[in-house]
Amino acid sequence: MISIETLFFTIVNRGKANAVLRKAKECGATGGTILLGEGTVQSKLLDIMGMTETRKEILIIPASGELDATLHEILSDTFKFSKRNKGIAFSVPFRRWTLDASEQEHNISLDDDRFSHCCLFTIVDKGRSKDCITSARAAGARGGTVIRGHGAGVPADSYFPLAIEPQKDTVLVITRKDKAAAIRERIFSDLELDKPGNGIIFTLPVSNTSGLVENRIQERKGGTP
Amino acid sequence: MSLLFDKTKDVAKTLLPVVALVLFISFVIVDVETDVIIRFIVGSVLLLIGLTIFLWGVDLAMNPIGEHMSMEVATSKSPIKIAILSFFLGFLITVAEPDLLILGDQVEGASGGTLKSFIIVYMVSIGVGVMVSLGIFRLLRNKRLNMFMAITYGIILVLAILVSQEFLAIAFDASGATTGALTTPFVLALSLGLSNVKGGKNTEENSFGLVGIMSAGPILAVMLLSIITRQKHIQGDAGEYIFQKGVLGPILDAIPQLFIESLLALLPITILFFIFNFTKFKIKKGEMITIIKGLIFTLIGLVIFLTAVNSGFMDMGRILGMEIAKMNKGLLIGLGFALGLIVVLVEPAVHVLGEQIEEVTGGHIPINLIRTTLSIGVGSAIALSMVRIVVPEVKLWYFLLPGFLIAIILSFKSNPVFVGIAYDAGGVASGPMTATFVLAFAQGAATRIDTANVLVDGFGVIAMVAMAPVLSIMILGTIFQRKKVVEHPHDIEDKETVAVAPTNMDDLYHDCLLVIVNRGYAENVVDVARQAGATGATIFHGRGTGDHHTVKLPIINIELQPEKEIVCLITGTDISADVASGLVKDSQLEQEGEIAVYISPTVAMIKNLKFDNNFLAD
Numbered sequence: 099m100i101s102i103e104t105l106f107f108t109i110v111n112r113g114k115a116n117a118v119l120r121k122a123k124e125c126g127a128t129g130g131t132i133l134l135g136e137g138t139v140q141s142k143l144l145d146i147m148g149m150t151e152t153r154k155e156i157l158i159i160p161a162s163g164e165l166d167a168t169l170h171e172i173l174s175d176t177f178k179f180s181k182r183n184k185g186i187a188f189s190v191p192f193r194r195w196t197l198d199a200s201e202q203e204h205n206i207s208l209d210d211d212r213f214s215h216c217c218l219f220t221i222v223d224k225g226r227s228k229d230c231i232t233s234a235r236a237a238g239a240r241g242g243t244v245i246r247g248h249g250a251g252v253p254a255d256s257y258f259p260l261a262i263e264p265q266k267d268t269v270l271v272i273t274r275k276d277k278a279a280a281i282r283e284r285i286f287s288d289l290e291l292d293k294p295g296n297g298i299i300f301t302l303p304v305s306n307t308s309g310l311v312e313n314r315i316q317e318r319k320g321g322t323p
Numbered sequence: 324m325s326l327l328f329d330k331t332k333d334v335a336k337t338l339l340p341v342v343a344l345v346l347f348i349s350f351v352i353v354d355v356e357t358d359v360i361i362r363f364i365v366g367s368v369l370l371l372i373g374l375t376i377f378l379w380g381v382d383l384a385m386n387p388i389g390e391h392m393s394m395e396v397a398t399s400k401s402p403i404k405i406a407i408l409s410f411f412l413g414f415l416i417t418v419a420e421p422d423l424l425i426l427g428d429q430v431e432g433a434s435g436g437t438l439k440s441f442i443i444v445y446m447v448s449i450g451v452g453v454m455v456s457l458g459i460f461r462l463l464r465n466k467r468l469n470m471f472m473a474i475t476y477g478i479i480l481v482l483a484i485l486v487s488q489e490f491l492a493i494a495f496d497a498s499g500a501t502t503g504a505l506t507t508p509f510v511l512a513l514s515l516g517l518s519n520v521k522g523g524k525n526t527e528e529n530s531f532g533l534v535g536i537m538s539a540g541p542i543l544a545v546m547l548l549s550i551i552t553r554q555k556h557i558q559g560d561a562g563e564y565i566f567q568k569g570v571l572g573p574i575l576d577a578i579p580q581l582f583i584e585s586l587l588a589l590l591p592i593t594i595l596f597f598i599f600n601f602t603k604f605k606i607k608k609g610e611m612i613t614i615i616k617g618l619i620f621t622l623i624g625l626v627i628f629l630t631a632v633n634s635g636f637m638d639m640g641r642i643l644g645m646e647i648a649k650m651n652k653g654l655l656i657g658l659g660f661a662l663g664l665i666v667v668l669v670e671p672a673v674h675v676l677g678e679q680i681e682e683v684t685g686g687h688i689p690i691n692l693i694r695t696t697l698s699i700g701v702g703s704a705i706a707l708s709m710v711r712i713v714v715p716e717v718k719l720w721y722f723l724l725p726g727f728l729i730a731i732i733l734s735f736k737s738n739p740v741f742v743g744i745a746y747d748a749g750g751v752a753s754g755p756m757t758a759t760f761v762l763a764f765a766q767g768a769a770t771r772i773d774t775a776n777v778l779v780d781g782f783g784v785i786a787m788v789a790m791a792p793v794l795s796i797m798i799l800g801t802i803f804q805r806k807k808v809v810e811h812p813h814d815i816e817d818k819e820t821v822a823v824a825p826t827n828m829d830d831l832y833h834d835c836l837l838v839i840v841n842r843g844y845a846e847n848v849v850d851v852a853r854q855a856g857a858t859g860a861t862i863f864h865g866r867g868t869g870d871h872h873t874v875k876l877p878i879i880n881i882e883l884q885p886e887k888e889i890v891c892l893i894t895g896t897d898i899s900a901d902v903a904s905g906l907v908k909d910s911q912l913e914q915e916g917e918i919a920v921y922i923s924p925t926v927a928m929i930k931n932l933k934f935d936n937n938f939l940a941d
Binding site: 191 | 387609887907925927
């Protein structure tokens, strides 16, 4: 197991994040932050009716290497991440920036072989998240989670002194590293991110995962995730 | 689990207690015809289906339409255009409201024809238009809601002295009628959209309140009408009520009429939207299809819901009211409380409001807490209404006047987010369920008590339901405020701009900074980061926990997690250290914002950056 500082991400159904956080605290986590998001379902019938969203919560817990491993083990066991639609978890090697540590060099590289997965973040204008997920799927991704947010304010030209905060959708896609490039390019070209203002896409390394579809397939085959 | 399933579960959870209580009463306490019971059960199933579809349609259509409209309103360059636009929005959605037409006819009948139905409908619609217009100006000008509402209700209180008891009741009832099943979700979406477009630190508190402001319009309009026309008293009695026979007959009979009513109510919003889409927003085809689907769901859902309520619940409510009033007056008050407690949760707008509160506060204000408070408020309102029916000496204004006075006073002490929610709750709670089931229960009770007047007492119930949640949520907001850690934001210190030496590094390599701060400090984070050379940022709302900041409310034992904002920044590797250090060094962010900065290397493709196709592919 890799011993580095991480942010432990969990995506569970709406309303369950508090329970997960309580359990995580029992394991030694100090706290966490919860965001509201929307997941996707794949179903032809529901698609025709326009019902392709499920409500999710995204829980982010700062963890060190050991705690990270414990969280993966205990949380996926308690909340049955290995079963379909129960939730997923993944760790991104985020380093906490403090005044004392600020001079430290990056010791993590994206190309690191230890990272088997990638997390793609695409930030686009509100309403385009669906297109983004469609593109990601076409390139081999399983699905995505959408988080609603807004960009930093830009002053608008209107009667009232408003700073219009453009609404943004952030799409989070977890995928194996070998698929990442294809998905990234597909999204990039389909959503025309080469044009300024259309959005950005960035990739974060993922050091550990549980509950992904790929993990389940491997488990079924008798292999280790 | 799809969202549809979630929604069905959510609706079922609120509907079950109502069904259980009503069936319990009708089997154990009073004797109800089998036909009515079966119709009630069929109605409950229809209600479950209808409300779920309706809420789904609101999600798909009403919310996006509200957002587009609010964008159009907020970015207008002339105040006259904003005023006219928002007036017409308010006017059009009200004038087509079926409930209002029914009320108009009732008043025309009751006033012996001196007050024409169409005059009432137009006066009320103009009232709503003016108030929506003022409300939108308030929001964009960033005026405090509590002050605005204090002035509005101040005027109402003065007028209330001038008008008769009957018109006081009709005025509040008109307000209940205008905040129908369709208008409330639309205005909620409009208000949310406006405050999102406007942004700034008060986004949260600005997201609510427009429904509250809007529902003051009819009250003012009817009172003014009464004063101008010198109409003081209404006579007459409610016509003889005819119970429907059979099971399927009444249900099928109700559909065509309700379909036309629902279609009429939905049309103004739809037409307005298509006109704007044609001339202004021109949204993409995919989104358009979703919105059209949503509009169809909204219509179907609304028809099924109203059919269920009108044919399945109305007779049941009336019979229960009559039978219980005959038996025991104490029991009437007690069961009134119990019914109010659970019936309000089936109101469509209560579901919509709950979802919006969750979205806006990132889950910080638990929906269940709001629902519980609403329940207690409405339960007390119905119980007190029963007291009024039983004891003729007790007048409506005994409750209304002090209720609103206390609410106004508390609005200055309450948590600002709750002020908006509280005023909205009044309009939200008095929806179609109250207007049919609860009203029928009260009227049924009134027919069996000689001293009660079916017409006047019936009108008063809705006024009570519109007032009580305002008060109860305002009290909750005051408790919230007292429990909250008081923060004293200081002015931002001037910071030296960190000099950035542009270095030519690989364009692809960036750093991703996730910054977690307390609610309200995201803008400071962006400011500081910009000084250090960062460009854009995306902000998310969430809630978080550190051990020492969780507030527990006594008795109900709900944990309140403080709200957080998460700022996501992508910076070049050359400046990321400066940005991160700049943020951590900022004393205000550190002490009050409780900032935490996380950094990770990332591969980012921003605008025209070239990228290596083989990158990351092993």
